Amino acid sequence: MAEAKASRVRNGYDSNGSGPRPAQAARECSYFEFLKCKPLDFKGTEGVIRLTRWFEKMESVFSISNCTATSQVKFATCTLQDDALTWWNSDVKTTTPEAAHAMPWAALKKMMTDKYCLRGEIKKIETEMWNLKVKGTDVVAYNRTFSNPSFDVFQMYPRRDRQE
Structure with missing residues (x-):
């Protein structure tokens, strides 16, 4: 009996055998859920190693929090402080906040690498x-x-x- 129940569960039926389980839709993460994953802050004065670690931590937080590609730049740039925040705000002024937040994560990484990875x-x-x-x-x-x-x-x- 236990084996038959396990088979039904493996094949997509709920545990009482009443039929297929509805698939759960992936939820878009909120900023609160993003912050619960403890992303690092970046100030712009820490150097190449810290920037690299910030990139790695951001990508880990994106994954853990199920952060969609459309929210990645918006959420990540909220962790910028001091010089990095000033740099980001001046860049946003050249376009609109919506356009700046719509850029792909890879584009933000390239911009930050060009700015903060001194030769x-x-x-x-x-x-x-x-x-x-x-x-x-x-x-x-x-x-x-x-x-x-x-x-x-x-x-x-x-x-x-x-x-x-």
Whole structure:
């Protein structure tokens, strides 16, 4: 009997066998639900590594909160503070808030990368990466260093001499 009940549940029937369960529609997340996932703030003075971590955390929060693509930029830019908020507000003034919030997340990431990933800082991290060496047999420490979020920045900001 238990096996038959489990089979009905697996095949889309509710537990009392009365028929198919209605599919639940995905709910659009609210700003309150977005904030409950504790997104990071970004001030614009923290550097490349912090910006990279902000991107990663935002994408995690988008996923966890079921944030739709149409709300991502609007919600993410509400976490900007200080210099970053001033920069965003000045950009919004060149268009309308609706148009600014309608841009894709990838476009905002590109704009922020161009603004906050200074070439000198990128060059410093790049040099550190190219000079990374294994000390003795400590491969675990080498891998931990190489998987540091600061190295992820190269995906966003490739070297000019390697571009086609």
